Amino acid sequence: MVNFVDLTVFLAIGILLPAAMMGAGALLRPQRPGKVKLEPYECGEIPVGDARIRYHIRYYIFALVFVVFDVETVFLYPWAVIWKSLGLFGFVEMMIFLGILVIGLIYAWKKRVLEWI
Amino acid sequence: MSYLPILPEIVLTAAILFLTLVVVFYQGENRNGVMMTGTIFGLSVTLLTLAFVPPFAGYLFSGMLTLDGMAFFFRWLFPAVGLFVAFMAREFLEVKKAENPGEFYVILLLAILGMMLMASSGDLITIYLGLELTSISSYILAGYLREDPKSGEAAIKYFLMGALASGVLLFGMSLFYGLTGATNLVSISGILHQVGAPPLVLAAMVFLIIGLGFKVAAVPFHMWAPDAYEGAPTPVTAFFSVGPKAAAFAAIIRVFTDGLSSLVWEWSLAFAVLALITMTLGNLTALWQKNVKRMLAYSSIAHAGYIMVGLAAGTWQGTVAMLLYLLAYVFTNLGIFAVVTALGNREGKDELTDFTGLSQRSPYLAAALVVFFLSLIGIPFTAGFFGKFLLFGAAVQSGLVWLALVMAVNSAISVGYYYTVVRNMYLVAPKNKGALPVAGELKLVVTVALLVTLILGLFFEPVLGRLVAFTLPG
Amino acid sequence: MNLQLLAFMILSLVTLGAAFKVITARFITHAALYLALSFVGVAGLFLLLNADFLAAVQLLVYVGAITTMLIFAVMLSQVEEIRQGAAEEGFWRRILSARFGVIPLAVAAALAGVILYLYRFANWKAVPVAPDPNTTRSIGQAMFTTYLIPFEVASLVLLVAMIGAIVLTMKKEDRSR
Numbered sequence A: 001m002v003n004f005v006d007l008t009v010f011l012a013i014g015i016l017l018p019a020a021m022m023g024a025g026a027l028l029r030p031q032r033p034g035k036v037k038l039e040p041y042e043c044g045e046i047p048v049g050d051a052r053i054r055y056h057i058r059y060y061i062f063a064l065v066f067v068v069f070d071v072e073t074v075f076l077y078p079w080a081v082i083w084k085s086l087g088l089f090g091f092v093e094m095m096i097f098l099g100i101l102v103i104g105l106i107y108a109w110k111k112r113v114l115e116w117i
Numbered sequence B: 001m002s003y004l005p006i007l008p009e010i011v012l013t014a015a016i017l018f019l020t021l022v023v024v025f026y027q028g029e030n031r032n033g034v035m036m037t038g039t040i041f042g043l044s045v046t047l048l049t050l051a052f053v054p055p056f057a058g059y060l061f062s063g064m065l066t067l068d069g070m071a072f073f074f075r076w077l078f079p080a081v082g083l084f085v086a087f088m089a090r091e092f093l094e095v096k097k098a099e100n101p102g103e104f105y106v107i108l109l110l111a112i113l114g115m116m117l118m119a120s121s122g123d124l125i126t127i128y129l130g131l132e133l134t135s136i137s138s139y140i141l142a143g144y145l146r147e148d149p150k151s152g153e154a155a156i157k158y159f160l161m162g163a164l165a166s167g168v169l170l171f172g173m174s175l176f177y178g179l180t181g182a183t184n185l186v187s188i189s190g191i192l193h194q195v196g197a198p199p200l201v202l203a204a205m206v207f208l209i210i211g212l213g214f215k216v217a218a219v220p221f222h223m224w225a226p227d228a229y230e231g232a233p234t235p236v237t238a239f240f241s242v243g244p245k246a247a248a249f250a251a252i253i254r255v256f257t258d259g260l261s262s263l264v265w266e267w268s269l270a271f272a273v274l275a276l277i278t279m280t281l282g283n284l285t286a287l288w289q290k291n292v293k294r295m296l297a298y299s300s301i302a303h304a305g306y307i308m309v310g311l312a313a314g315t316w317q318g319t320v321a322m323l324l325y326l327l328a329y330v331f332t333n334l335g336i337f338a339v340v341t342a343l344g345n346r347e348g349k350d351e352l353t354d355f356t357g358l359s360q361r362s363p364y365l366a367a368a369l370v371v372f373f374l375s376l377i378g379i380p381f382t383a384g385f386f387g388k389f390l391l392f393g394a395a396v397q398s399g400l401v402w403l404a405l406v407m408a409v410n411s412a413i414s415v416g417y418y419y420t421v422v423r424n425m426y427l428v429a430p431k432n433k434g435a436l437p438v439a440g441e442l443k444l445v446v447t448v449a450l451l452v453t454l455i456l457g458l459f460f461e462p463v464l465g466r467l468v469a470f471t472l473p474g
Numbered sequence C: 001m002n003l004q005l006l007a008f009m010i011l012s013l014v015t016l017g018a019a020f021k022v023i024t025a026r027f028i029t030h031a032a033l034y035l036a037l038s039f040v041g042v043a044g045l046f047l048l049l050n051a052d053f054l055a056a057v058q059l060l061v062y063v064g065a066i067t068t069m070l071i072f073a074v075m076l077s078q079v080e081e082i083r084q085g086a087a088e089e090g091f092w093r094r095i096l097s098a099r100f101g102v103i104p105l106a107v108a109a110a111l112a113g114v115i116l117y118l119y120r121f122a123n124w125k126a127v128p129v130a131p132d133p134n135t136t137r138s139i140g141q142a143m144f145t146t147y148l149i150p151f152e153v154a155s156l157v158l159l160v161a162m163i164g165a166i167v168l169t170m171k172k173e174d175r176s177r
Helices: A005-028 A057-110 B004-025 B031-052 B069-095 B101-119 B124-142 B149-180 B185-195 B199-216 B224-231 B234-259 B261-286 B292-313 B316-347 B363-377 B383-397 B401-426 B440-458 B460-471 C002-024 C028-048 C052-076 C079-088 C091-096 C098-121 C135-144 C148-169
Strands: B058-060 B065-067
Touching: A057 B004, A057 C052, A057 C135, A057 C148, B004 B031, B004 B065, B004 B069, B004 B101, B004 C148, B031 B069, B031 B101, B065 B069, B069 B101, B069 B234, B069 B316, B069 B440, B069 B460, B101 B124, B101 B234, B101 C148, B124 B149, B124 B234, B124 C148, B149 B185, B149 B199, B149 B224, B185 B234, B185 B261, B199 B234, B199 B261, B199 B292, B199 C098, B224 B234, B224 B292, B234 B261, B234 B292, B234 B316, B261 B292, B261 B401, B292 B316, B292 B383, B292 B401, B316 B363, B316 B383, B316 B440, B316 B460, B363 B383, B363 B401, B363 B440, B383 B401, B383 B440, B383 B460, B440 B460, C002 C028, C028 C052, C052 C135, C135 C148
Parallel strands: none
Antiparallel strands: B058 B065
């Protein structure tokens, strides 16, 4: 069984270290907030309007296509671990699975979902 | 070779993938017509394959699939439903100027594949996947008319309620897995026979009943149905009222008679109560409707109630009666919706007043509609009669005389709202004069549905004989 | 043993606390981020059960993909209205109002009570088994033997989701020619 103690320690350090650094910074630095300083940082531009605007629907489809292929990766991983022992049968099965999704990809492609506006 | 028995499903999948490519690569003008032809071809080949594949009975793929008589019945029924809906859809999509008419057929076929999987599954996992495939396709179909806010409303209501139902169902399934350590229905049945009925098993069973109850729109869980049925495109409403509903009943029969056979007393009681309130409320509410799709939604809720009487009986006779009733109901309802589609394509509002004077504008459709209504009421010499008769018999045999009587009273109530339509057609002067132009496919659908309704009503014995042979226990 | 219990406590606290914040957060974007945190907690619980592959899937799919999609969906909606609606009456006011809160709360509490009671006295079939040294391998093995049909059907479910999203969202001018 894999021991997850290492992971836990790593996680704890990963959380504690930035917290300690930022905490120390907050304690040590002088506190002089001004209007300009509190503005959201936008690469030097003066921010206009609200950050929460309505985005183009295209982003959503990108996200969805991403989810679909993310899930595909999840299925690929265990297959990759044992594909040698599965032989030709497992290979064919996976190719069918991938083929169905590739048809989905072709569909999205031809529908010009993947093109930027 | 273990793939031969599921060749029909493989053929259907191939057709789906091919048609997906056709949608994007076919550049011609008449995409809608080409896709309809392709869909009908694909479904016909599926049915032909089903007819010619050597019969196989038993478990496949480590018990994931159960291919028995009932599976065969539904695997035959669902592609037939698809044929009807595809025929009904073409003109509708054209009239309503649907944006992507081609994909409609692909999604419809995917829903049908999911339904076939549900009916032939032997494992909770395949049931759930089939259900999700059907449901996701159904949500998309409900919202297919993007310009129509009602269609969007139908989709979102159906989706939210459907997602909730899936969650409840999945929770129940996970409890069964935790309690029995198995997802296979046969294994679950074996283990449950040993452990009896501890409280948590009953709680898990209640979750399954609620989850599947949503999908068949049984009464406390029916609130999505009227809005979804009213807002969805009419051919899709036709599909909802027969396809996913029949598939959910197939899943119910699978889960409860295959998997939970030891708890038959408990679940048949639950279904008896559900059947009682479902048919009564469905019929009573249908009386007040002004929109024909909404009225038919309540009518279809009421019919789900009748069908559940077969489950309440909890016997093999009950199951046979359910299947025969479903057969009659499916084709009758498809016929009704074909008439509604034909009328809606010209009038556009689907109000009950649109039917005024239909007997003069299209005597054939009006007469056909009367026959379909008679079948739904359960008048002798129509398909619906024998379905109701068998359900009645199964209920009485199981000592549920009260339920059988309620069913008879409800059939009488249902005359009320069907009569409103008939009166509008025959006794009220038409709003719009002139013959109603009806597309050829719709006439074909009405005619086939009419023939099935009448033939099944007159010669039901051979069909019943085959169904009995299919579903004989053991 | 006790260390495991402690880890379980912390992870459940993270999961439930984050889930609570999901429904009480004022901004719906924050709710989505809390949901991601809740998913992380669940991933930790999977790890605690020695289901390392599932934990990875939970992080990859739920925290990575689903949350992203949720946030995109939030950005697509009319966020102004949602924010104002939540800001006007706080969560607790809403919960204690008779119309929105008390009845659902009572039903939920009753359901939770019944389920917890049943859990407590259930005869769980699942017995402690020796932890699987390589869950990924076992999952792969099961996926390509017993669960072959569900595996292939899963790809069709993904396909219909993709086609459906494109059909329902793509604008007219984006249509392929």
